[in-house]
Amino acid sequence: MARLARLALDDDEVGRYAVQLSAILEHVDAVRRLDTADVPPTAHPFPVENVLRSDTERPSLDREVVLAQAPVAENDRFRVPRIMGEAP
């Protein structure tokens, strides 16, 4: 789970979270056991549809402002260490 969430945890943390997570899962078990045949899911409190904007250009940010926040920038781009995985 920590790998999927991309979190580096030490052994101590792993142990602690394992215990706490199973306690939380136990607590939310009421939801899992619920009989929900014929109950539709609610993803959103209000059934609003087709909220759209027009295809009109708006000003972008200044590159200097954007890159000033980058941990490391080079050549007007964001720099990252080499990437091991492939994009899906």
Place this chain on the structure above:
Amino acid sequence: MTGYETVVGLEVHCELATATKLFCGCRNAFGDEPNTNVCPVCLGLPGSLPVVNRRAVELALRIGAALNCKAQRSIFHRKNYFYPDMPKDYQISQYDEPINVDGWLELPDGSRVGVERAHMEEDTGKTTHVGGGGRIHEAGYSLVDYNRAGVPLVEIVSRPDIRSAAQARAYVDELRSILVATGASDGRMEEGSLRVDANVSVRPAGATEYGTRCEVKNLNSLRSLERAIDYEVARQIELLEAGERVSQETRHWDEGDSSTHSMRSKEEANDYRYFPEPDLTPLVPDVALLTAAAEGVGAMPAERRHRLSNLLAAGSELATRRDGSTDQVVTVVDLGLDELVHGAVAAGADPRLALARAANEAAANPDAAKLLDPMAFAALLKMESSGQLSATQSKEVLAELMSKGGDPGQIARRLGYEQMDNASLGSMVDEVIAANPQEWRRYREGDDKVAQFLLGQVMKSSKGRANGKLVAEAFAFRRDA
């Protein structure tokens, strides 16, 4: 590859030709300075929220309609995975409720390929790998430009109905024509507006079960698509023949060594944890959206090819393909010059000649050709058919007509293409006969090859002004006299 059948399904990502990105007002443009078309939304800055671009929805519906899909109520999901080119570390995409489903595409040879879905999603940024020859794993580090992040995409997923590399190529070619014809995309593969992944498998001929498939990526041109499928089919057959099994995996086409390579990453199989995007509302193809999607869209290429083919003489020997079209028809429709041809023919031009001039000479400069007045084009073609202009002269006039416009008759006169009167033509023919007695003898003895030579001599001395048909008639008259 006797004994095996190739099975291919294609996933085509198409960048939409909107002015702005899918969820923000940044410019959707290729080739701008890095990280200049970015804002809080497409950089995924904390607190920013997406709002869907209406035009992108219209174009997605337009693509769906062109591919005979059913438009339906759709929602966006988040596809969660970490990657530096993805600003939010999730991609907003459509998952189990896409906007277009269940369509098909007819290829020029008349075959049909099913389209499973054509859904909307956002593009990622662009990563440049520095060091290690640009290859990702050997790179020292990578640089990211987010100009492309958030550009609207439609992903068109075909059914596994394709049976050869050539058919795969024809499918993408036809799809590209449709995308361009509808104005949904510029269709430029070299700029990445159109990106193709191929799911390839083989099975024993006659089998009904599909074989294990491999997904082939990095297909940057129609040529690499065709070559990669051929390679992959051969590789899989070789494995099966050796009694081994094809393993389901993603493979990378390497243009350099003309082969595919396994892209096994160190990560386990991805778990994208799809869930409905809470920041967006559902899309419903209502009358307003469907009307705007259909607005200004003419007939699709297949239908236009049919119409153009029907225009040609019935049962024409040019009709070599099943749908009656020819390479010229395909070219003319592809370049959008079919209306020009129809207009010229309606004004009395010969259909075959109109098609030929459109597919060859006009096609050299399609933008100018589209602005041609069909009446002027027809007038020129009639001058050529009647022998008033030679083919060479006609082409010159057409070039002038496309670059500067005007009246073809006047252009011909200005270029000195006055029709030669019969007397001067006759004396020119007589001079050539006098100067080439041996060739004239051989001509009279029925040597056809020398006829071309004599004709050429007259054309030369007339500086191309003579009408070839009339010159040939003049030689024949003198021989038969």
Place this chain on the structure above:
Amino acid sequence: MTASPAPELGSLAGIAASVRAGERSARAVLAVSLDRVRELEGDLHCFNEVTVEAAEADADAVDRMVRAGLDPGPLAGVPVALKDNLCTVGIPTTCSSKILAGWLPPYDATVVSRLRDAGAVAIGKTNLDEFAMGSSTENSAFGPTRNPWDLGRVPGGSSGGSAAAVAAGMVPLAFGSDTGGSIRQPAALCGIVGVKPTYGVVSRYGLIAFASSLDQIGPFATTVADAALGLEVIAGHDPMDSTSLDRPAPSLLATLDEGVSGLRVGIVADFLSAGSECGDAVVAAAEALAAAGAKVDQVRIPELLLGLPAYYVIAPAEASSNLSRYDGVRYGLRVDGPDAETMNARTRGEGFGAEVKRRIMMGTYALSAGYYDAYYGQAQKARTLVIRAFEAAYRDFDVLLTPTTPSVAFPFGSKVDDPIEMYMCDLCSIPSSLAGHPAASVPFALSPEGLPIGVQVLAPALGEAVMMRVAASLEAAAPREARGPVTP
């Protein structure tokens, strides 16, 4: 130790009227506010950053407008505090997390722009539980905020800094965000008014997301009228937020004094645990409303108890996705590594605190293949059941009453090691979050040890006006000493 009443800054309307009339300068009002901050901030730690220079510049701009004969707006010269998860251009916005330390947003949240347009003067960014996950402000990476009523106790959370700043009289108005109770619970624990509006009434653009389908921004104030004015200013449609409701901002002040005569008020019996001081306060509140002419009855809505477990699936699930972007690539903290994947993991491992990591893991689990249907899918259906139960109850009642919290402010450290115990703080506030309904907490009583107790008023979607009317009636019936501001 007990707190003593603090000097009142005056009502928002009063401050704005005097500034608009040129009787008092915005700069002078600001000075009073900043003096109070200087006096108490060392004890309380309400702020991650007090932006004195920016505030002075804003106050001067208001004063210039007044001198030029222009109207700076309904909050002219009113000092306000902003929860540090609202983006402010050029001012650090941290979510009280190490992972965002030093980040300077290049844009303002819509709420921040609206406040400035209304003439308000923002004085700083208030402390919170990291990424708004918590009920005590103990999860801040920059240290906890203390409760002005008792420095040994928590102010509640996650908007603890904003609540404590108002309760201590530093500002008359502050803003927080509420996902499962993060405005109402600290308001109750600090003896002030806190309002969570209907989902979609206030734009979320520029609010750093915790759980997108639940998050709403709302006001803290010492009086119902001030909270109503604060909400009126920030409400209204925003094209930058697709979930923002396309309707005009609610008019609240106009009907605030109309009373409760004839209104049907339901006491949610499921939340009245026997003998609890918070439950007793609700019963007393109902009696007060009855005396003012309301028809009061008890109602059982057992489905609301599904809210807590459903929330602790939905909120972490959305959060796990919302917090993926903190990966060390574009902004904020980076802890380097030999490759991008290791860099991401180290950055997140070190940059996030324990509660945030716990919820990311919980949410990742709830969404993962094979568990989605059992957890996230089921929780969404439980959400439907909660909404249906509310719908049924609102056929018989105009508003519902519950305690805001199961207990009064608790001592530091008493719940940090037990996540479940901490989660129980939100028991009564979560159902209306899941339904997207409005809810307000009003200070109504003092516990035997002199700590404030809040009563929660719930209303159906877009029922803010009637909800605030009821809140105003409760306020009128409550003892003055039950509400802030106080001096620790």
